[in-house]
Amino acid sequence: VGSIKREMTFTFQAEDLKRDSSKKASHHYLFPLAMEEDTKAGDARKASWVLDHEKENTRSVCLLEQKRKVVSSSIDVPPARKSPEELDMDKVTAAMVLTSLSTSPLVRSPPVRPHDSLSGSWKEAGCVPSSSSSSGYWSWSAPSDQSNPSTPSPPLSADSFKPLRSPAQPPPDDGIDEADAGSLLFDEPIPRKRKNSMKVMFKCLWKNCGKVLSTAAGIQKHIRTIHLGRVGDSDYSDGEEDFYYTEIKLNTDSVAEGLSSLAPGSPSQSLASPPTFPIPDSSRAETPGARTDSKLVTPLSRSAPTTLYLVHADHAYQATPPVTIPGSAKFTPNGSSFSISWQSPPVTFTGLPVSPTHHHPPAGAGEQRQHTHTVLSSPPRGAVGLRKPRGEGKKCRKVYGMENRDMWCTACRWKKACQRFVD
DNA sequence: GCTGCCGGGTA
DNA sequence: TACCCGGCAGC
Ligand SMILES: [Zn+2]
Numbered sequence: 001v002g003s004i005k006r007e008m009t010f011t012f013q014a015e016d017l018k019r020d021s022s023k024k025a026s027h028h029y030l031f032p033l034a035m036e037e038d039t040k041a042g043d044a045r046k047a048s049w050v051l052d053h054e055k056e057n058t059r060s061v062c063l064l065e066q067k068r069k070v071v072s073s074s075i076d077v078p079p080a081r082k083s084p085e086e087l088d089m090d091k092v093t094a095a096m097v098l099t100s101l102s103t104s105p106l107v108r109s110p111p112v113r114p115h116d117s118l119s120g121s122w123k124e125a126g127c128v129p130s131s132s133s134s135s136g137y138w139s140w141s142a143p144s145d146q147s148n149p150s151t152p153s154p155p156l157s158a159d160s161f162k163p164l165r166s167p168a169q170p171p172p173d174d175g176i177d178e179a180d181a182g183s184l185l186f187d188e189p190i191p192r193k194r195k196n197s198m199k200v201m202f203k204c205l206w207k208n209c210g211k212v213l214s215t216a217a218g219i220q221k222h223i224r225t226i227h228l229g230r231v232g233d234s235d236y237s238d239g240e241e242d243f244y245y246t247e248i249k250l251n252t253d254s255v256a257e258g259l260s261s262l263a264p265g266s267p268s269q270s271l272a273s274p275p276t277f278p279i280p281d282s283s284r285a286e287t288p289g290a291r292t293d294s295k296l297v298t299p300l301s302r303s304a305p306t307t308l309y310l311v312h313a314d315h316a317y318q319a320t321p322p323v324t325i326p327g328s329a330k331f332t333p334n335g336s337s338f339s340i341s342w343q344s345p346p347v348t349f350t351g352l353p354v355s356p357t358h359h360h361p362p363a364g365a366g367e368q369r370q371h372t373h374t375v376l377s378s379p380p381r382g383a384v385g386l387r388k389p390r391g392e393g394k395k396c397r398k399v400y401g402m403e404n405r406d407m408w409c410t411a412c413r414w415k416k417a418c419q420r421f422v423d
Numbered sequence: 424g425c426t427g428c429c430g431g432g433t434a
Numbered sequence: 435t436a437c438c439c440g441g442c443a444g445c
Contacts, residue, residue: 410436410437413437413438414436414437414438414439415438415439415440
């Protein structure tokens with residue numbers, strides 16, 4: 001926090017932003033690779049940082065991306081000029097806006113760009129999780145962790161489901177607009193592959209300084225003002241300061257760990273979410289949530305599913321075409337058969353109004369019944385008192401009557417659980 | 424007694 | 435696998 005504060009001080013005490021950021025941005029990252037190699041070879045202090053080759057590559061690409069982003073953002077800079085006072089206010093406003101936005105998933109939305117380049121900092125928000133935005137960043141990037149770690153894009157967007165479709169092709173249209181998807185795909189292939197436990201800081205390489213800031217802009221400003229003595233023109237960057245700082249990676253596993261430990265265990269995440277992702281949990285059994293589930297409720301998850309499948313097999317005829325699923329078609333994230341499956345389990349399972357999370361405690365009678373059934377297999381009807389409480393609605397028999405028996409659903413005709421009028 | 428449907432039987 | 439039905443239990 002301290003470093004951020006300081007950095008923001010540096011950023012916003014700057015005399016002016018009259019020199020537009022496009023100029024600064026345009027040659028701000030002219031030598032990312034050169035600087036990289038330079039600092040790597042030259043500075044012995046760097047040995048203290050754990051930097052393997054791969055990370056270095058990632059970093060370079062990341063820097064390149066920053067550059068590209070900044071350059072592109074400079075194109076969007078509105079041409080309007082303002083008085084210095086207005087600009088000062090703008091800076092403050094921009095700071096607040098950016099601070100708030102940097103914690104939201106929409107941080108990459110286009111309208112932010114001009115301010116982004118205007119303030120000169122936070123531009124790495126899309127590429128590097130800055131410490132100040134960590135909470136927001138982690139919080140919404142965690143759900144998409146199953147499919148791809150550290151996707152810096154909204155959680156439920158197409159990105160999360162991309163692995164489900166053919167990986168070679170970009171999704172045609174998944175609800176986010178085409179251009180955005182394209183820019184996502186094109187702009188950030190590397191960061192999404194990176195482990196999201198890495199946080200990038202920028203360390204001043206000036207002799208006896210070693211100051212560490214969380215943003216490139218901050219460290220540049222630091223170098224410019226402190227070491228290069230460019231006080232009056234603090235915002236102007238000729239790229240020289242690039243040679244005096246380096247990027248370091250900190251492992252913020254603690255954050256990710258906390259989240260990951262929270263995610264599988266918390267009922268709201270892994271247990272209550274099945275309505276949204278019923279299939280991925282069972283089909284993609286390697287998701288951490290599912291695995292933890294099976295680990296936590298071993299007796300149930302080991303027994304119940306088998307029973308479920310037995311029941312299901314027994315009632316396989318219930319999957320007749322004219323099934324009407326009341327009010328379910330809402331959650332078909334990418335057109336797969338999600339909606340059907342989350343209605344079906346309660347039906348084939350017990351016929352109870354059981355919530356789709358079949359190991360949720362309130363699932364009561366049916367659940368227990370399944371349980372006792374499998375555990376005490378010898379007494380066929382051991383727990384008689386635990387019979388399920390009979391469905392509420394009228395079924396085919398009552399609706400059509402005995403005389404219209406041919407209009408019943410097959411299940412009803414066979415005296416099985418009705419599948420047309422599901423409770 | 425009607426109804427829903429589980430468990431089990433038959434072809 | 436498709437179909438049927440005895441019988442239990444909720445209403
Ligand atoms: Zn029916």
